Amino acid sequence: MPDRRGVSSGPPSSASALEEAEPDGRAADLLDAAARRFVAVGIDKTTMEDIAREAGAGKATLYRYFSNKAAVVDALVARENTRFERVLRRATAGVDGAAAKVEAAFVAALEFLRGHPMLNKSLAEEPDVLLPYLTLRSGPVVQSGMALFGEIIAAGVRTGEFRRVRSEWAAETLLRLVLSFFTLPRIAISLDDTDEVRAYARGLVAGGLARYREADG
Secondary structure (H helix, E strand, O other): OEOOOOOEOOOOOOOOHHHOOOOOHHHHHHHHHHHHHHHHHOOOOOOHHHHHHHHOOOHHHHHHHOOOHHHHHHHHHHHHHHHHHHHHHHHHOOOOOHHHHHHHHHHHHHHHHHOOHHHHHHHHHOHHHHHHHHHOOOOHHHHHHHHHHHHHHHHHHHHOOEOOOOHHHHHHHHHHHHHHHHHOOOOOOOOOOHHHHHHHHHHHHHHHHEOOOHHHO
16 A cells, blocks of 8 residues: 555555556557656656656556556556566576575675665665565565575575575575675675675675585595
């Protein structure tokens, strides 16, 4: 349900605009315009009139596609979630081995979040608006990350590359790590150094799942 600012208080239900993950034509143009305004001035300060003006459309056109600003935000989150899934799957496509896939997915997920203008604007200035989509379990980005990490880990367990762990627990742990690196400031690891992030992912993320071998001890 939208709050007093016209923005949903949390991730929408499956019957919402999230089902329209691939808007076409005019709807996509309207979402592009909304994203530009959200990055420029923030979600709270953006009105439906602002979005229509940015898109070069009339308010009636905007309202034909989206009933209110909450519906615009929901649709944008759905679209960005689709992009997030594609980024992770592209990053792991053709990568051999579960550990290497975990490393690739971890780095890609973190780079996607840290390089996302709208998410970073929200994190800095309006953390209560978009962060629930990332931090609540029902959020689409969380579900996509859980699904992909879970698939990789389950495959690693089956082949014996990973220890026998509950894949959904391990996937949640990995996703929580990604989100903590996105939402918290740097402590020791240089998140701008891709090689350093990869080394961390390889040694402590994927490495933590690796099956222990006596010869390694």
